[in-house]
Amino acid sequence: MKKFKKVSLIVIGIIMFFAITGSFYQVKENEFAYVTRFSKYIGIKKTAGLKFKLPILDKVRKIPKNRMIYDITPSDVITGDKKTLVVDNFAVWQINDPYLFMKTVSRISEMENRLDAVVYNAVKNKLGTMKQTSIINANNSSIDEVNTAITEQVNKQLKSYGVSTIAVEIKRLDLPSDNENAVYNRMISERNQMAESFRAAGKLEASKVVNETDKEVGILLSKAIADAEELKGQGESEYMKIISNAYSTKDRSEYYKFVRSLDTLKIVMKGDKTLFLPSDSYIVKVLNGKE
Numbered sequence: 001m002k003k004f005k006k007v008s009l010i011v012i013g014i015i016m017f018f019a020i021t022g023s024f025y026q027v028k029e030n031e032f033a034y035v036t037r038f039s040k041y042i043g044i045k046k047t048a049g050l051k052f053k054l055p056i057l058d059k060v061r062k063i064p065k066n067r068m069i070y071d072i073t074p075s076d077v078i079t080g081d082k083k084t085l086v087v088d089n090f091a092v093w094q095i096n097d098p099y100l101f102m103k104t105v106s107r108i109s110e111m112e113n114r115l116d117a118v119v120y121n122a123v124k125n126k127l128g129t130m131k132q133t134s135i136i137n138a139n140n141s142s143i144d145e146v147n148t149a150i151t152e153q154v155n156k157q158l159k160s161y162g163v164s165t166i167a168v169e170i171k172r173l174d175l176p177s178d179n180e181n182a183v184y185n186r187m188i189s190e191r192n193q194m195a196e197s198f199r200a201a202g203k204l205e206a207s208k209v210v211n212e213t214d215k216e217v218g219i220l221l222s223k224a225i226a227d228a229e230e231l232k233g234q235g236e237s238e239y240m241k242i243i244s245n246a247y248s249t250k251d252r253s254e255y256y257k258f259v260r261s262l263d264t265l266k267i268v269m270k271g272d273k274t275l276f277l278p279s280d281s282y283i284v285k286v287l288n289g290k291e
Contacts, residue, residue, distance in 0.1 A: 023055050027062075032098040034061040044098050063101065067094045067166060070112050072119050076176065083132035086174040087123055091115055091154070092166040100162030111163060115154075119168055122153040133190075135173060143170060 026049075027033045033045035036059050045051050046065075053060060074088040093115065095101045105111045126149050127135060135146075151168045158165060 023052055025051050025053060025060050027051055030064065030066040032063040032065055032095070034063055034098055034102050035059070036061075041099070041102075046098075061102070063095055063098045064108070065095065067092055068108075070115055073116055074174075075120050075123075077124050077127050079127055079132040079135060080129050081131045084176050085127065085132060085135065086176060087127070087170060088172040088174070089119065089123065089150075089168060089170045091119055091168045093158070093163055094166065095162060096164050097162030100160075104161045111161065114158075114161065118154050118157045119150070122150045122157075122168070123170075125153065126150050146170065 025033070027045050027047065029048045033051060034041070035043050035045065035053060037054065037057050039059070042058070069090060069092055071090045072088070074086055077085050077087050079085060093111075101111070105114060126146055130146075134142075147167065147169050150170075151165055154165045154168050
């Protein structure tokens with residue numbers, strides 16, 4: 001009898017232990033607690049701490065509160081000019097309304113499947129309005145605008161699941177393997193054409209600069225020659241004026257004539273020469289002392 005009582009007390013103690021421990025559960029900072037009783041929803045615990053529940057009767061499902069990253073499956077997208085691109089992107093999302101989430105999808109894996117479909121449609125709709133070359137050649141700001149537009153479109157469709165996306169980002173844009181070489185060759189050809197166009201424009205501009213410079217040099221040179229001729233004429237005029245003033249009297253004029261005759265005779269009589277002059281020549285008169 002004593003042995004039976006002892007066993008009974010042990011069993012009761014074990015039951016009480018599990019009853020007490022089964023009446024409490026821990027909610028962490030990064031999670032919600034979705035509570036049901038007899039499989040019917042009775043409430044959600046949104047704050048962290050130790051919570052009470054009825055053992056056996058109440059069931060608790062933990063739902064992540066933190067932001068989650070889901071890597072979207074790469075997929076082919078047709079651009080606005082009917083070209084194919086392989087788009088690889090990811091989504092940052094979180095559960096805002098745990099009740100609505102549990103009523104519609106209830107599982108993270110199922111929500112990720114929905115994300116796949118919703119993001120693909122948003123990417124297809126956005127890139128379907130753009131040309132392949134503009135997408136490939138887009139700078140960071142243009143890609144950011146595309147990502148923002150896709151994120152807004154995805155958010156509109158996910159509200160009914162109690163979920164929001166913080167960002168949908170394009171990680172990589174690739175060309176399909178069957179036409180990758182053709183597209184690269186076309187891009188290289190377009191770049192070469194642009195380079196030739198820039199070179200031709202540069203040569204034309206350089207030619208304009210050279211021609212304009214030659215024109216300015218010609219104008220400056222012509223002006224310089226004209227100025228030099230003008231100065232030369234002014235100098236000769238001034239010289240003649242000085243000579244005229246210097247020999248303005250008869251005596252000075254005769255002296256000048258005498259000096260010039262001697263200079264002429266000096267030049268003519270160089271070397272072993274015989275000179276025949278008329279008797280009335282001024283030089284003969286000078287030599288004879290008649291002048």
